[in-house]
Amino acid sequence: MTQAELVFDPFSEEFFNNPFDIYRRMQDEAPVYYHPEMDFYALTRHEDVAGAFKDHETYSSAYGTDLATVKAGERQLPMIIFLDPPEHRHMRSLLNKAFTPRTIQAQRDTVIEQIDRFLAAADPDNFDVVQDFSGPFPVEVITRMAGVPEEYRQQVRVWIDTSLHREPGQMEMGEAGMQANIETAMYYYGLVQERRANPQDDMISKLIAAEIPDDDGNMRQLDDIEICGFATLLGGAGAETVTKLLGTAVVNFARFPEQWQKLLDDRSKIPAAVEELLRYEGPVQYNVRYSLKEAHLHGVTIPAGKPVFVIGAAANRDPRAFTDADTFDIDRDRTEAQNLGLGYGIHSCLGAALARMESAIALERLLDFMPRYEVQWDRLERVHMQNVAGWHTVPVKVLR
Amino acid sequence: MKIEVDFGLCEANAICMGIIPEVFQVDEQDYLHVLSDEVTPENEAQIRDAVRQCPRQAISIVE
Numbered sequence: 001m002t003q004a005e006l007v008f009d010p011f012s013e014e015f016f017n018n019p020f021d022i023y024r025r026m027q028d029e030a031p032v033y034y035h036p037e038m039d040f041y042a043l044t045r046h047e048d049v050a051g052a053f054k055d056h057e058t059y060s061s062a063y064g065t066d067l068a069t070v071k072a073g074e075r076q077l078p079m080i081i082f083l084d085p086p087e088h089r090h091m092r093s094l095l096n097k098a099f100t101p102r103t104i105q106a107q108r109d110t111v112i113e114q115i116d117r118f119l120a121a122a123d124p125d126n127f128d129v130v131q132d133f134s135g136p137f138p139v140e141v142i143t144r145m146a147g148v149p150e151e152y153r154q155q156v157r158v159w160i161d162t163s164l165h166r167e168p169g170q171m172e173m174g175e176a177g178m179q180a181n182i183e184t185a186m187y188y189y190g191l192v193q194e195r196r197a198n199p200q201d202d203m204i205s206k207l208i209a210a211e212i213p214d215d216d217g218n219m220r221q222l223d224d225i226e227i228c229g230f231a232t233l234l235g236g237a238g239a240e241t242v243t244k245l246l247g248t249a250v251v252n253f254a255r256f257p258e259q260w261q262k263l264l265d266d267r268s269k270i271p272a273a274v275e276e277l278l279r280y281e282g283p284v285q286y287n288v289r290y291s292l293k294e295a296h297l298h299g300v301t302i303p304a305g306k307p308v309f310v311i312g313a314a315a316n317r318d319p320r321a322f323t324d325a326d327t328f329d330i331d332r333d334r335t336e337a338q339n340l341g342l343g344y345g346i347h348s349c350l351g352a353a354l355a356r357m358e359s360a361i362a363l364e365r366l367l368d369f370m371p372r373y374e375v376q377w378d379r380l381e382r383v384h385m386q387n388v389a390g391w392h393t394v395p396v397k398v399l400r
Numbered sequence: 401m402k403i404e405v406d407f408g409l410c411e412a413n414a415i416c417m418g419i420i421p422e423v424f425q426v427d428e429q430d431y432l433h434v435l436s437d438e439v440t441p442e443n444e445a446q447i448r449d450a451v452r453q454c455p456r457q458a459i460s461i462v463e
Contacts, residue, residue: 054457
């Protein structure tokens with residue numbers, strides 16, 4: 001029997017439905033995968049993915065982090081995820097103090113309040129974990145930190161979803177996505193003007209007041225485009241990801257109920273469960289980089305000027321790095337290898353501590369709300385998005 | 401062998417402190433202190449784990 005030809009098509013229905021079988025074959029058969037029609041490379045082994053995240057001198061973010069924009073070959077807007085050093089370091093330093101595990105503790109009450117608010121409104125007989133809970137609450141927290149007034153916080157989520165959505169086979173952003181981006185930009189532009197006139201204790205006001213060195217070493221303030229870009233990114237990165245992580249969590253705990261039982265028996269395992277969720281099926285599948293110079297791996301040369309998929313979700317399932325890599329086990333030995341679920345290196349997740357806290361509190365509350373539950377498997381629907389994976393709906397019935 | 405920290409990269413994630421608090425301490429102002437920078441046979445394995453697990457790659461060991 002001959003095996004089917006190995007094809008990694010990041011916009012195919014097959015990939016959206018189950019990327020992990022394809023990742024395993026890539027690791028074994030083509031650790032430096034090349035897609036001739038789309039003209040990109042892909043790395044899937046843990047060692048190579050971690051190496052690429054570290055090596056920003058070879059694998060640049062400055063041309064975008066998704067295939068369509070990297071292929072366009074143009075320098076991107078000055079958003080922090082699209083910057084290489086030294087500019088990256090300057091921008092990152094503006095907000096990283098606001099996201100340390102210690103400072104993020106100040107958000108704990110807000111997180112609890114929002115989680116309890118959405119769970120209190122939920123119907124245990126007909127509860128959609130994503131639509132009723134993990135979708136609405138994280139965006140409230142991050143947009144509040146950014147400075148978005150309450151009445152616009154859920155609107156921000158709708159814009160993000162629309163902007164990231166892809167139909168199977170679609171690589172570039174659609175009409176609706178572009179419209180959502182324009183509306184997002186216009187909204188934040190207006191908000192920045194309001195905060196310039198009347199600063200508050202929020203991140204947008206902090207960014208307005210901040211200064212970074214320019215190319216000649218003189219200090220300068222951020223312009224409107226940079227501040228709007230940062231605000232847009234915070235909303236997207238800070239909401240979307242936890243939404244997906246928790247939807248996936250409920251599905252995986254239903255598949256492996258003995259793991260849910262471990263949490264019911266011992267809640268001190270919640271932080272370890274969050275780490276395992278990030279490893280086993282984290283929200284971010286991959287980041288695309290642009291090769292600034294030749295790279296040589298496994299006897300293959302990646303030429304300069306090519307898009308390279310750096311697939312963290314594959315690396316997190318690499319049996320070369322993790323024992324029983326395909327087993328979901330919240331008690332696993334976490335010292336075996338770095339968990340790449342929140343990235344690694346200079347672009348590692350700025351909001352990691354917030355993501356961990358939100359996820360841990362949410363799991364804690366879900367253990368109370370639905371100690372026993374059934375997933376309505378026939379009504380599960382996946383999202384189809386560029387680089388993030390997860391569920392659009394996770395309907396459950398709470399058992400009594 | 402000695403521990404070296406790039407304080408420009410460090411973002412006080414405190415993962416290192418979780419692994420070996422005798423060596424790494426993040427204080428109330430989010431500053432990382434290296435309490436003893438000597439890598440010894442006793443602490444080497446844990447320090448190497450801290451180097452690897454640091455999400456910022458801010459820690460290294462120099463000869």
